[in-house]
Amino acid sequence: MNDDDITALKAHFEAARSHAARPSEALLARVLADAMQIQEEQAETPAPQGRAPAHEAGFWRQVFQGLGGWPALTGLATATVVGIWIGASPPSGLEGYLAEGEAAFVVDLDPWDAFDLASVMEGAM
Amino acid sequence: MPLDAMKDISDDALLVLFANGDRAAARALTLRLTPRVLAHAQRLLGNAAEAEDVAQEAMLRLWKVAPDWRQGDAKVTTWLYRVVANLCTDRLRKARPLPLDAAPEPLDTAQGADAALQGAARVDALQKALVRLPRRQRQAVVLRHLEDLGNPEIAGIMEISVEAVESLLTRGRRALAAELAGRRAELGFADEHE
Numbered sequence A: 001m002n003d004d005d006i007t008a009l010k011a012h013f014e015a016a017r018s019h020a021a022r023p024s025e026a027l028l029a030r031v032l033a034d035a036m037q038i039q040e041e042q043a044e045t046p047a048p049q050g051r052a053p054a055h056e057a058g059f060w061r062q063v064f065q066g067l068g069g070w071p072a073l074t075g076l077a078t079a080t081v082v083g084i085w086i087g088a089s090p091p092s093g094l095e096g097y098l099a100e101g102e103a104a105f106v107v108d109l110d111p112w113d114a115f116d117l118a119s120v121m122e123g124a125m
Numbered sequence B: 001m002p003l004d005a006m007k008d009i010s011d012d013a014l015l016v017l018f019a020n021g022d023r024a025a026a027r028a029l030t031l032r033l034t035p036r037v038l039a040h041a042q043r044l045l046g047n048a049a050e051a052e053d054v055a056q057e058a059m060l061r062l063w064k065v066a067p068d069w070r071q072g073d074a075k076v077t078t079w080l081y082r083v084v085a086n087l088c089t090d091r092l093r094k095a096r097p098l099p100l101d102a103a104p105e106p107l108d109t110a111q112g113a114d115a116a117l118q119g120a121a122r123v124d125a126l127q128k129a130l131v132r133l134p135r136r137q138r139q140a141v142v143l144r145h146l147e148d149l150g151n152p153e154i155a156g157i158m159e160i161s162v163e164a165v166e167s168l169l170t171r172g173r174r175a176l177a178a179e180l181a182g183r184r185a186e187l188g189f190a191d192e193h194e
Helices: A003-018 A025-044 A059-067 A069-088 B011-019 B023-045 B048-068 B076-094 B113-130 B135-146 B151-158 B162-181 B189-193
Strands: A103-107 A116-120
Touching: A003 B113, A003 B135, A003 B162, A025 B011, A025 B023, A025 B048, B011 B023, B011 B048, B011 B076, B023 B048, B023 B076, B023 B135, B048 B076, B076 B135, B076 B151, B113 B135, B113 B162, B135 B151, B135 B162, B151 B162
Parallel strands: none
Antiparallel strands: A103 A116
16 A cells, blocks of 8 residues: 555545444434333342352351251260260179270260270270 | 433443443443444444444343443443444345445534535445455454554454454555545545645
């Protein structure tokens, strides 16, 4: 392209910029009517009910929830108390399993069921 | 909120207001963006009636996307130019080729009569030359020289590299110059050099 080409093109572009199409009142009215209608439709459509933001749980709350909440904790406490009582005052049925000088440990493996009894020789500790 | 109070609010902030049910934002966006959308559509299509349909459809898509618009992701105008180009492409694919002597659209003649006539003749000649350009060259030339956008923004709208934009512009300008070269005297350019 030579200089004349560039000069002429610039003049064409300038003329086109200053003669840009202008929207009619009718077009603006249609566009605005669409806008209002869409706004009404969007207002009638309920926003999706997302889950409420979770509270920032503290450490002990997380532990509590991790264990299963109050039902699990109740069973765990009961098993613990029973285990301590058995350790302190063994029922007569257990005496055959525990020789003099042996230590007995109650190991609670499943708070929902019964407890297991493990007998560990002192020498093995 | 009065419209005057909205002139300093960005397009995407207005769109968020629109999504929240603000009717003044709807009016402000309509008045601000419809002229640009219409002008762009008309430059790509060369047809006023079709350009009006495209402008209305593009704005309708904007209203619909408003609730999902994320501020800062993209310029509203960039998104709109892309939508307009896609809508125009669809129409041009379906339409028969425009007759070469298609009448220009009515022009604003607020300036002096002679200058207005000469300007109208130049616009008409440019528009006829534009519609003969390959679609992508036409889009790049219109965005650069008529919408006055920078090459990086054009690259974003056309989803190509800046280098590809420059290549399209070079070829488009060369083709336009060749197309218009034979009509310089008729369009008043000879007078300017004398």
